[in-house]
Amino acid sequence: MTSQVKLRSAAKRPRSPKSERGLARYESLLDATDRLLVDLDPDQVGLYQIAEEAGASPSSVYHFFPTKEVAHLALMRRYLEGLRNLDAMEVDIGQLESWQDLMKLDQIRARDYYNSHPPALKLLFGGYGGVEARKLDERYSEEIVSSMYGRYNGIFHMPQMENEALMFTICFAILDAVWAVSFRRFGEITSDFLREGQAACIAYCRHYLPERTPSA
Structure with a gap:
């Protein structure tokens, strides 16, 4: 029974390449998947389409990705x-007057990243991928949230908080909800929805953070 569970679990995850040659093939298949998703929705991109786009055999794709969902x-x-x-991108601290400015800058950078990578928008805001995709997104959010207070505190003297992680977690959820509406309506994160997300997140965080915090 345990071995069957492990096999089912492994079938839901990509197989990690074991050699440089395998890594090159793996990245080539991801590049092919990425190109296909620029114009197609994830449910239209299967293993055979990936193989054809990459100039690889279907068995080569299946070796790393047992299903199209795993490739995505x-x-x-x-x-x-x-x-x-x-x-990790450089921040011009001299241009930031408050934590609100840093939050706006972070969201501008994230919006620009998403809009320059249409497949990312489809995968992360299109509702594709099922349970494993949600788990991956949640782990990513947890990792970012765990470091956000330290990052903000490194630029501004942030107040002591009982549960700063919860505040940033809810802030992330608010932003995702706003941007998901923009993606469903327009296929991108528009400037209007960027501003709406900024306003919503800042309004929420103001319940816990002072309007002004001194620079670190």
Whole structure:
């Protein structure tokens, strides 16, 4: 019974490449999936389409991705890593007067990243991928939330909070909900919905944060 559970679990996740050659093939398949998703919805992109686009055999695709959902999950991981790297981008502290400015900057960068990667919008706001995709998105959110207070506190002297992680978690949920509406209506995150997301998140965080905090 345990072995059957492990097999079912493994079938829901991409197989990690074991060699440089395998890694190159793996990335090539992800690139092909990415190109297909620019014009097609995830439910239109299967393993055979990925194989044809990559110039690979279907068996090669199946080796890494047992189902199309697993291929989409692997691409979703790549995009979430790209979003995570946004926090490492340089911040001109002299241009920031408050935590609100930093929150707006972070959301502008995230919006620009999403809009420049249409497949990311489809995978993360289109409701595709099922349970495993939701779990992956939740883990990503938890990782980002766990570091957000420290990042903000490194730029501004943030107040001591009993549960800052909960505040940022709810803030993330608010932003996702606003941007999901924009994606469903327009296929992108528009400037209007960017501003709506900023306003909603800042209004919520003002329940817990002072209007002004001194620079660190």
